[in-house]
Amino acid sequence: MSEHTGCHDYCAMISEFIDGELPADLCAALEKHLTGCDNCTIVLNTMKKTIELYHEDEGSADLPEGVKRRLFTTLSLADYLRK
């Protein structure tokens, strides 16, 4: 396995690694690789940051007032809108 292929394979594990779902043996192999590979470490850190950024972005799940009103009306539950 060439060095390039190695990094590519390790990058493919990073997503599961972040979620804490990578099997222990692969986890150990990846951690070992990261200590000697700046590029994969940057991919890991920037991916973590990416996930952080879009989670910040999601915020609260608000339903636009008109959408809610029409939904409740369609379901014959319009009387609950005022409660």
Add this chain to the structure above:
Amino acid sequence: MDKTKINDSEISIDKLIAQDRDELARFVETYSPRIYRLGMRILNNEQDAEDVLQETFIKAIRALPTFEGRSSLSTWLYRIATNEALMLLRKHSPEMVSIDAPAEEEEEEQEALQIVDWTNQPESELSVREIRQQINSAVAKLPLGQREVFALREVEGMSVKETADILNVSESVVKTRLLRARMHLRQVLNDYFIERQKHEVADE
């Protein structure tokens, strides 16, 4: 990631099946913002998201007597909603809808050679807005399969298994699609920060 999770146990399935109106209203109140958000993420269109929202609850309320509790109420509801979204996409452009984009099984993008660490970039008010735009437009352009996984797993906080159940695919497919979506979004932000750095250097 679990901040959006809902405790299903708060809603009584028995009361729902008995068409208890108070409970139905609570059910709709609790889940409608999530179903609408899911529709927006998958369809990128307010009218389509609203159509999916209405159809989902009409069908769900009608189908409640057949709900067997093999999955949680939310998993069941999300499954109805993703099916509705898919049907709507097929109606709009039957020839275009493929859950697995042709390129998805291939390596669509090699890691860029330019590896830059931008994790310590200052985030001013303006750039936060710009970053949001970058993310939203990149998510909207993901292949459908990745967009569905992204919406369920990242936005709704479903587990890999729940996401696989809802979409009726294997867990490894969910993991692969999530990896590709994350890699792509990372790359989009990577390009954005590199571009911004260039402008900053040019301005000095």
